[in-house]
Amino acid sequence: MELYVYDHCPYCVRAMMIFGLKNIPVNKHVLLNDDEETPTRLVGKKVVPILVKEDGSVMPESLDIVKYIDTHYGEPILQTTVRPEIEALLAEITSYSNYLLMPRFIKLDVAEFATQRAIDYFTQKKTAYVGDFTQHFNNTPTYLARLTTDLEKLSAFVLGEASLNHRLSLEDILVFPVLRNLTCVKGLRFPTRLEHYIKRLSELSQVDLYTSQAI
Ligand SMILES: N[C@@H](CCC(=O)N[C@@H](CS)C(=O)NCC(=O)O)C(=O)O
Structure with a gap:
């Protein structure tokens, strides 16, 4: 495939x-x-x-x-329940997380931005949608303060080691990608429970974090 x-x-x-x-x-x-x-x-x-x-x-x-x-492919591993509280928190976080992420994505060592043309394409397209990247980057402390509060709330819902609920579920498929992307934000400290969750799920899913290239 x-x-x-x-x-x-x-x-x-x-x-x-x-x-x-x-x-x-x-x-x-x-x-x-x-x-x-x-x-x-x-x-x-x-x-x-x-x-x-x-x-x-x-x-x-x-x-x-x-x-x-x-x-x-093999036995299903995902439960399909998504707690409404998780859905609501995720909606809240994603209402502003792009302001932190988009200005940083174009600076990461990722293959989709291997050329200046690709960077320019993304910048132009997404600026029209979220606003000026530099302005958002400069507003990092404001977004981080909001995010820190929301991540504390999310952390309280973590019930498993590498799963939000007791078992792997659709919740993890929805939440992990957002948290993984946020590892590109320098200075962001995840609550301990959430940090363990992100690291463990990164290993199990074989999706690398951006921690080492955080900006
Ligand atoms: N509903 C789709 C959404 C996919 C989506 O929005 N992908 C974005 C990338 S994050 C995309 O391809 N956007 C077009 C573009 O970047 O030009 C899904 O869940 O797969």
Whole structure:
């Protein structure tokens, strides 16, 4: 199978996680961010993740990919319950996390931003959507204060070692990608429980953190 992704894309991380957690081999292709041709040829629009299945058919939509892999390859490992409190906290965090993340993504050593053209493409497209990157970067302390409070709240919901609930569930597929991306923010301190969770799930899902290149 072939999986087309951007490394920084939280939806792509969802898909990468299920392959890593179940140890299912997949050829991962990280597209340049300005490559419109490849995804459009595969699914008719510029979007990732895209899975090309063993029979050659294509599947976009991260949660469809997660569900397909979990139910078609070995015993399912994910419970499907998502606590409404988790959903609400995640919605709150993602309402501003892009202000911290987008200005940093373009500075990371990730394959989708290997060229200046790809960086410029992303910057132009996303600035129109979230506002000026430099201004957001300079507002880091304000966003961090808000995030610290929200992460404390989230940490109180962690019940397992490498799972938010007692067992791996869809909650982890939704929450881990957001937390993993936030490891690129220098100066962010995760509550201890949450930090263990992120590290352990990174190992199990074989998705690297950005901690060593935090900005
Ligand atoms: N609902 C889709 C959303 C996927 C999505 O929004 N992907 C973004 C990357 S994070 C994308 O491809 N955006 C187009 C672009 O960056 O030009 C899913 O869950 O897979």
